[in-house]
Amino acid sequence: MTASAHPKQAARTTASEPSGLSQRLGRMSVTAIPMVWLLAFFALPFVFVLKISLAEADIAVPPYTALLSWVDDKVLSIRIDFGKFLFLFEDNLYLAAYVGSLKIAAVSTFFCLLVAFPIALFIARQSAEMRLLWLAVVMLPFWTSMLLRVYAWIGILQSNGIVNSVLVWLGVIDEPLALLQTDFAVYLGIVYTYLPFMVLPLYATLEKLDETLLEASADLGARPATSFFTITLPLALPGVVAGCVLVFVPAVGEFVIPALMGGPDTLMIGRVLWDEFFSNRDWPMASAVAIVMLIVLVVPVMLLRSRGRQQSFGHG
Amino acid sequence: MRRQGRFITVMTTAGLVFLYAPIITMMALSFNSSRLVTVWGGFSLQWYRELISNQALLDGAWLSIEIAALSATVAVVLGTLAGYVLSRFGPFRGKVAMAGMISAPLVMPEVITGLSLLLLFVAMEDLIGWPAGRGLTTLVLSHATFCMAYVAIVVQSRLAQMDGTLEEAALDLGARPWRAFIDVTLPMLAPALISGWLLAFTLSFDDLVISSFVSGPGSSTLPMLIFSKVRLGVSPDVNALATIMITVVGLCVFLYAWQARRKLHVMKQQAARHNRERILQVEAISQPISANANSAGKGRTACGSEFWKQGETAST
Numbered sequence: 121m122t123a124s125a126h127p128k129q130a131a132r133t134t135a136s137e138p139s140g141l142s143q144r145l146g147r148m149s150v151t152a153i154p155m156v157w158l159l160a161f162f163a164l165p166f167v168f169v170l171k172i173s174l175a176e177a178d179i180a181v182p183p184y185t186a187l188l189s190w191v192d193d194k195v196l197s198i199r200i201d202f203g204k205f206l207f208l209f210e211d212n213l214y215l216a217a218y219v220g221s222l223k224i225a226a227v228s229t230f231f232c233l234l235v236a237f238p239i240a241l242f243i244a245r246q247s248a249e250m251r252l253l254w255l256a257v258v259m260l261p262f263w264t265s266m267l268l269r270v271y272a273w274i275g276i277l278q279s280n281g282i283v284n285s286v287l288v289w290l291g292v293i294d295e296p297l298a299l300l301q302t303d304f305a306v307y308l309g310i311v312y313t314y315l316p317f318m319v320l321p322l323y324a325t326l327e328k329l330d331e332t333l334l335e336a337s338a339d340l341g342a343r344p345a346t347s348f349f350t351i352t353l354p355l356a357l358p359g360v361v362a363g364c365v366l367v368f369v370p371a372v373g374e375f376v377i378p379a380l381m382g383g384p385d386t387l388m389i390g391r392v393l394w395d396e397f398f399s400n401r402d403w404p405m406a407s408a409v410a411i412v413m414l415i416v417l418v419v420p421v422m423l424l425r426s427r428g429r430q431q432s433f434g435h436g
Numbered sequence: 437m438r439r440q441g442r443f444i445t446v447m448t449t450a451g452l453v454f455l456y457a458p459i460i461t462m463m464a465l466s467f468n469s470s471r472l473v474t475v476w477g478g479f480s481l482q483w484y485r486e487l488i489s490n491q492a493l494l495d496g497a498w499l500s501i502e503i504a505a506l507s508a509t510v511a512v513v514l515g516t517l518a519g520y521v522l523s524r525f526g527p528f529r530g531k532v533a534m535a536g537m538i539s540a541p542l543v544m545p546e547v548i549t550g551l552s553l554l555l556l557f558v559a560m561e562d563l564i565g566w567p568a569g570r571g572l573t574t575l576v577l578s579h580a581t582f583c584m585a586y587v588a589i590v591v592q593s594r595l596a597q598m599d600g601t602l603e604e605a606a607l608d609l610g611a612r613p614w615r616a617f618i619d620v621t622l623p624m625l626a627p628a629l630i631s632g633w634l635l636a637f638t639l640s641f642d643d644l645v646i647s648s649f650v651s652g653p654g655s656s657t658l659p660m661l662i663f664s665k666v667r668l669g670v671s672p673d674v675n676a677l678a679t680i681m682i683t684v685v686g687l688c689v690f691l692y693a694w695q696a697r698r699k700l701h702v703m704k705q706q707a708a709r710h711n712r713e714r715i716l717q718v719e720a721i722s723q724p725i726s727a728n729a730n731s732a733g734k735g736r737t738a739c740g741s742e743f744w745k746q747g748e749t750a751s752t
Contacts, residue, residue: 151528151534252693276461278669280474312454390546397649
């Protein structure tokens with residue numbers, strides 16, 4: 121047995137000598153294709169955002185000044201303008217928009233978690249066959265256009281919409297309430313559209329939950345609420361973190377929901393960036409807003425991710 | 437399966453009502469002959485007729501389908517490569533960077549992605565003259581970039597479930613790595629590739645924000661047309677359009693879930709049947725051999741449970 125295995129092993133190593141190089145080349149090229157694409161279309165664009173945020177707006181095509189230019193074809197002049205960033209911190213509008221976005225995203229994420237947790241728990245407790253169907257039920261709205269789902273709420277919330285008509289008809293209110301174009305509508309819209317993103321990671325961790333732990337705690341006399349807070353919630357924490365990141369970060373930069381459901385005083389940074397770009401055609405200002413949003417967002421996400429990793433290491 | 441708590445059932449029901457009430461309202465309103473959301477003017481198909489005669493919307497829909505099909509295909513190729521490299525190649529230089537770049541689009545606010553890609557395309561046109569102008573090319577490049585992230589995640593999770601022994605066996609039997617990939621890995625990945633393609637297609641088809649940044653004159657996608665219509669308020673032909681889209685997507689999702697459920701069921705039955713056949717075989721063999729009935733009984737159950745385990749690992 122050993123005698124027959126040995127020459128075979130030796131033959132393989134000698135045979136792989138010349139093909140080792142080609143194999144490594146093959147691997148490198150396979151790695152290079154997605155890598156080059158990502159570098160070109162994901163990483164490189166941020167260099168241009170940074171570059172243009174340091175330029176000045178100009179009435180030209182494209183509407184910004186060049187950082188480098190030749191003066192009399194001899195002297196290379198570099199013009200860097202930090203004015204956009206200074207303006208960003210001086211003008212209260214931008215600060216208010218950043219703070220407003222973070223607040224709206226945080227509150228919506230919290231309510232999203234509250235709504236999603238029971239649903240995820242419910243699905244995780246179904247039989248394996250029923251889980252797929254229930255997951256499909258929850259994920260179905262995610263597969264349909266988010267724009268249309270936001271639009272669906274307009275007919276319900278507008279002043280002559282369904283909610284107001286029913287309330288007036290019931291005699292609860294005399295005049296229609298302003299529901300649409302308020303911060304409330306934005307919270308509702310974010311919770312509604314991002315709910316599947318919260319349910320899925322929660323379900324993924326709750327599905328693996330060892331149910332004997334809950335049985336044991338019930339046998340030892342714990343009430344369901346106690347078991348939930350001492351066992352289910354701590355063990356579902358990685359899912360909670362993942363779900364919160366998946367909802368919070370895109371919600372900060374959300375544009376469609378504040379544009380369609382928010383009022384004129386709903387300040388969100390995604391909308392400010394959009395208006396700077398499309399209405400004011402101030403590309404450098406839009407780029408500066410994007411750079412600061414990246415810094416505001418990327419830092420907390422990195423912190424959360426590294427903390428999540430520590431925690432999963434601690435448990436595993 | 438555990439008994440569901442009443443609280444969880446109530447909360448889940450409320451959550452599902454919250455998810456589906458707006459969609460069902462919108463679908464019902466698409467058959468309402470009255471323009472007002474609170475007045476039921478009788479059943480009519482007039483908004484569907486209006487929709488079919490709206491050439492601009494039809495053109496937009498066709499453009500969106502074209503872009504979605506192209507970018508989903510590119511995204512599946514690139515995303516599969518990236519997912520395969522990340523989960524099968526072991527550590528390599530740049531792996532952390534690649535993993536970060538592949539998962540970042542999941543949380544990156546769309547306004548930032550859109551702005552950065554636009555600035556890249558403008559700079560590229562300035563430097564190398566490609567892509568000339570903005571339109572189909574820039575839309576497909578951008579969509580493929582954010583869709584490949586989702587494909588890579590689907591592929592990675594599928595690869596994590598598959599064990600690498602079949603691929604190793606192919607390599608041991610002398611297959612070249614790319615042969616092993618095409619003949620062994622790809623067929624096993626097929627379901628993930630299909631769901632990845634469908635996911636990429638829907639994400640691209642529904643995208644508004646990134647498309648608005650990178651599209652040019654004359655290349656308005658369907659979501660862009662819907663958005664400009666919806667900004668002006670509720671319009672019943674959008675209800676009709678939403679109903680058609682949601683019905684198509686809903687049918688697909690439920691067919692898929694039903695299929696997956698049936699497959700799970702068939703696998704279980706097959707495993708059970710194998711198990712029974714095996715027991716009969718063992719009985720037939722063991723009866724003449726072993727005179728001791730007790731030991732035969734023990735051997736039978738042991739063998740049966742062993743085979744059951746094999747069936748289970750094969751099915752996962």
